[in-house]
Amino acid sequence: MGYGFTVPDVAFLTSAAGREALESFVPGGDALRDVGAARKLVGPERAGALLETALLRQRAAGRLPDGWLWTAEALEQATALPVARHRAARLAAVAADRVVADVTCSVGVETAVLSSALARVVGADLDPVRLAMARANVPGARLVRADALAPAVRPGAVLVADPARRTAAGRRVRRPEEMTPPLDAIADTDLADTDLVVSTAPGLDFTLVPWAREVELVSLDGRVREAALWSAGLVPQDGPTRRATVLSSRAAPWQLTDADDDTCGVREVGEWLVDPDGAVVRAGLVRQFAARHGLGQLDPHLAYLTGDEPPPGLRAFRVLEDGPYAEKQLRQTLRRREVGRVEILVRGLDVDPDRLRPRLKLAGPHAATVVLARIGRGARAYVCEAG
Structure with a gap:
């Protein structure tokens, strides 16, 4: 589960003393020595926060923003940047003039990417620690403490959600009602003219989400990262209902949909x-x-x-x-x-x-x-x- 950060921990890590400690502290891989070095540098009360942050930044290096604050769970669940950028680009094409609310913003990855592509973005989370981290990670972003099931936005907004797909004990869940917050409850949000994009598990039984007008499977460098569920107001009425989006760090992205030609035969093995x-x-x-x-x-x-x-x-x-x-x-x-x-x-x-x-x-x-x-x-x- 990792270290349990507190709001005072975040306040320390974002202070001048905390930033200086993070710049000078480099874990060496020996747990006992690292704990001792952290205690010597910032005292026993903040040593855990310092050590955990330094270790999480090492894990995030090269694939997520440098210098951010994380919890172990937030880092594990963070959307890969190319996937987040792809979603933001799709939203910018169809909802540029609408408020887009990242209602499960966690420490701010999706909010940061959305804010770079859209003008009216708000991030929200119920967890005060993650929200404090998001304020440090995405300075200038509009962030509020709010429940994803009661979003602090007006009717007509686009809600972007990424419900947790593991229980508190770490067990992976696949049914919509077992996610946190429950996927069905997010879809039932009582706001007029509101649309929804949900990042969820690729193995979800899509017959359980009849509200999704399009199901988009997204892979990055050969690994399927998510299924994105798009509500009717964000996709053409006569458009495809299934899409595969293939992203790569080495080649141009490409897509395939169920509107494409599917004429192919069964044949003997070739070369x-x-x-x-x-x-x-x-x-x-x-x-x-x-x-x-x-x-x-x-x-x-x-x-x-x-x-x-x-x-x-x-x-x-x-x-x-x-x-x-x-x-x-x-x-x-x-x-x-x-x-x-x-x-x-x-x-x-x-x-x-x-x-x-x-x-x-x-x-x-x-x-x-x-x-x-x-x-x-x-x-x-x-x-x-x-x-």
Whole structure:
């Protein structure tokens, strides 16, 4: 759970003495020595706040703003900056003249990004410690202490929310009513002409949120980060209902929707197996992705696609050989190819890669990727160049 910050802790950390202590204190990785050094620098009453802040800043370095105040939970739940910027850009295109309220602002990440793209932004949180941190992190922002279920805004606003998806004990939750605050209650906010954007778990059962006009799955550098739920007033009436947004720190972003062409067939395996981005899979847009890139499906129920040329920038495996899956035959194939290291990917089969790997008795200088998949009513093994 991390150190339990107080409002006086935040006041100290933002004072001249606190800022000076943070600039001079660098944890060395030895817990006992670090505690002793912090106590010596600021005394026992503030040593915990100093040490925890320094450690959290180290964890945030390179991916979130430098020099911010955090709690451990706030840092863990913070929206990745490219994801927040993407959402802010979408909002700027459709709600530039409206008040946008970040009703679960925490320590201020989303509020800061929204404020850089929109003119009328307000951040709100019930937690006085996080709100004090947000005031230090985002100076000049309009911040208020308010319940997300009773937002301090007028009708016609856009509410941006990111309810917590873990219990106090750390258990991950997936049902809307188990989130904090409950997702259903946020959606039922009694404000006229109010729209809503909610960041939630990618694994949410979207049939439980019928108010969402569009469900957008967002990935960053190959990892699915969130499902963004957009209410009807923020998307075109005749627009798509499902969208995959793929963000990358190395390449231009791209999107796919259920309005795109989904014409693709089932075919025999080609030279390559292609693993679509997780946002595409979670959004149910595998056929649209295949149609865009001239690929085919190995099986209508399988996310892996195949073709003779892989799309650039995505994970793909060059197929060396394939056939019906049987453990003995796979072991013989890998031995013949002198494979000593193997990545095992399983789709639709009851096979545990960690238990299978030692039974394959691998030996040799080469590496390979093995894809085991249910195709029709049978199982096939694809031995590929390591991806």
